Amino acid sequence: MELVEKMLSGSDLSLARLITLVEREAAEVPRIMSLIYPHLGNAYLVGVTGPPGGGKSTLVDRLTAVMRAKGFSVGIIAADPTSPFSGGAVLGDRIRMQQHYLDKGVFIRSMATRGSAGGLPRAARGVIKLLDAYGKDFVVVETVGVGQTELDIMEATDTTVVVLVPEAGDTIQTMKAGLLEIADIFVVNKADREGADYLAVELEQMLRMSPKDSGWQPPILTTQAIHDIGIQELYQEIERHRDVLQETGQLSLKRQEQRKREFIQNIEQGIRATILKLAEKDGQLVSFLERVEKGELDPYSASMEILSNRTLLQTWLSELEKEG
Amino acid sequence: MTEEKRIRMLMAKPGLDGHDRGARVLTLGLRDEGMEVIYTGLRQSPDKIAQAAIQEDVDVVGMSCLSGAHNYLFPAVLEKLRESGAEDVLVIGGGIIPKEDIPFLQEKGVSAVFGPGTPIKEIADYIRENVKRKA
Numbered sequence: 001m002e003l004v005e006k007m008l009s010g011s012d013l014s015l016a017r018l019i020t021l022v023e024r025e026a027a028e029v030p031r032i033m034s035l036i037y038p039h040l041g042n043a044y045l046v047g048v049t050g051p052p053g054g055g056k057s058t059l060v061d062r063l064t065a066v067m068r069a070k071g072f073s074v075g076i077i078a079a080d081p082t083s084p085f086s087g088g089a090v091l092g093d094r095i096r097m098q099q100h101y102l103d104k105g106v107f108i109r110s111m112a113t114r115g116s117a118g119g120l121p122r123a124a125r126g127v128i129k130l131l132d133a134y135g136k137d138f139v140v141v142e143t144v145g146v147g148q149t150e151l152d153i154m155e156a157t158d159t160t161v162v163v164l165v166p167e168a169g170d171t172i173q174t175m176k177a178g179l180l181e182i183a184d185i186f187v188v189n190k191a192d193r194e195g196a197d198y199l200a201v202e203l204e205q206m207l208r209m210s211p212k213d214s215g216w217q218p219p220i221l222t223t224q225a226i227h228d229i230g231i232q233e234l235y236q237e238i239e240r241h242r243d244v245l246q247e248t249g250q251l252s253l254k255r256q257e258q259r260k261r262e263f264i265q266n267i268e269q270g271i272r273a274t275i276l277k278l279a280e281k282d283g284q285l286v287s288f289l290e291r292v293e294k295g296e297l298d299p300y301s302a303s304m305e306i307l308s309n310r311t312l313l314q315t316w317l318s319e320l321e322k323e324g
Numbered sequence: 325m326t327e328e329k330r331i332r333m334l335m336a337k338p339g340l341d342g343h344d345r346g347a348r349v350l351t352l353g354l355r356d357e358g359m360e361v362i363y364t365g366l367r368q369s370p371d372k373i374a375q376a377a378i379q380e381d382v383d384v385v386g387m388s389c390l391s392g393a394h395n396y397l398f399p400a401v402l403e404k405l406r407e408s409g410a411e412d413v414l415v416i417g418g419g420i421i422p423k424e425d426i427p428f429l430q431e432k433g434v435s436a437v438f439g440p441g442t443p444i445k446e447i448a449d450y451i452r453e454n455v456k457r458k459a
Contacts, residue, residue, distance in 0.1 A: 012378055013409050016378055016380070024330075082360075085356075086355060086357065088354065088355035088356060088358045088359050088361070089355060089360045089361070090351055090352065090355050090361050090363060091361065091362040092362075094362060094363075094380075095363065098365065101372040101376060102372060107379055108376075109379060109380060110362050110380060114330070
């Protein structure tokens with residue numbers, strides 16, 4: 001595929017167009033992914049998440065400046081929500097990252113969530129891979145600031161940074177499950193505001209109540225991203241976390257886990273698409289569907305009947321092969 | 325597997341304008357029309373706008389200019405887009421633009437110019453009909 005070759009030889013435009021194909025879940029995606037596969041695994045993936053308005057974009061901007069000063073290239077994915085009403089979106093994270101617009105070593109892509117429920121667009125994993133294949137040393141992924149269900153980002157990246165601000169709520173808020181369990185590094189941003197030290201202390205006490213046994217205790221940093229304070233320290237903690245993951249073998253384990261999950265998800269998606277296709281034209285399935293719709297048959301016994309009918313499943317398979 | 329195509333737009337403010345009310349109103353309006361709108365913020369150079377348009381792989385660049393420098397700024401962005409091989413991006417303009425300047429801008433590649441008071445729906449329909457890169 002010409003676009004992939006051009007991308008691998010350093011064309012920004014080709015990279016951008018490949019990202020669009022991945023984002024659109026185009027038919028070419030499996031082909032693109034297998035072509036870039038040999039070029040994967042060199043980028044270190046950093047996720048940045050936390051409630052809206054916490055300063056994530058500004059923090060990513062400053063962190064990127066530190067990475068650039070050390071000579072590393074950076075890819076940034078900045079996600080913002082799609083409107084459930086119009087399907088449109090306003091993508092505004094880029095505004096905070098203007099100092100990097102003309103730097104060839106930084107590639108910024110804004111993505112709308114397009115119907116994904118977590119803070120991460122469905123296509124983000126594919127886009128991370130493209131940036132990795134393109135040769136970026138770091139890929140930084142900023143999520144939508146949804147708050148409590150951010151597991152996607154933990155699964156998709158190596159180090160997860162959770163950004164909180166003093167006005168984010170009391171300790172009970174921080175004891176709730178979700179956001180706080182996924183953090184490898186805590187950042188209390190806007191640390192010049194009242195209550196920042198208090199929040200940091202409370203976080204620390206809470207972490208002590210449930211120590212992790214993975215050989216890594218999440219550090220708590222205070223930053224003022226807009227004043228460039230605490231960013232070097234954040235970068236150092238990311239590096240330290242990477243070293244620990246590498247030394248303990250957790251990084252390769254995590255990547256193994258990611259590959260496995262992706263393999264299963266791809267098959268799952270393929271089978272789901274196939275079933276949807278069959279549901280339109282296969283006589284037996286259609287008659288089941290009609291009875292279920294009318295309420296003559298309950299959905300559970302209907303699906304069990306289909307799953308236990310081997311001959312039926314085999315006819316479907318052979319029909320699909322014919323279509324191939 | 326393929327989902328319907330969503331139009332991606334870059335809303336840009338080239339030059340030294342003091343406010344961006346019009347660009348913001350349009351950003352929200354086009355979001356409500358189902359488009360993904362990336363907003364650059366005020367005071368962008370043509371280089372920065374073109375670079376953002378390329379990385380974001382937008383279908384449309386909309387530029388708003390109030391200061392009177394449109395005859396320099398708009399063509400400069402188009403030039404940069406062409407240099408980078410992104411000549412298939414639709415470029416439209418708006419702001420305070422004298423009627424007599426419009427033919428010059430069109431000759432330079434700005435497809436259409438929308439002045440104050442244009443209904444958002446009209447702009448959205450224009451974009452949908454004129455996007456050059458159909459999926």
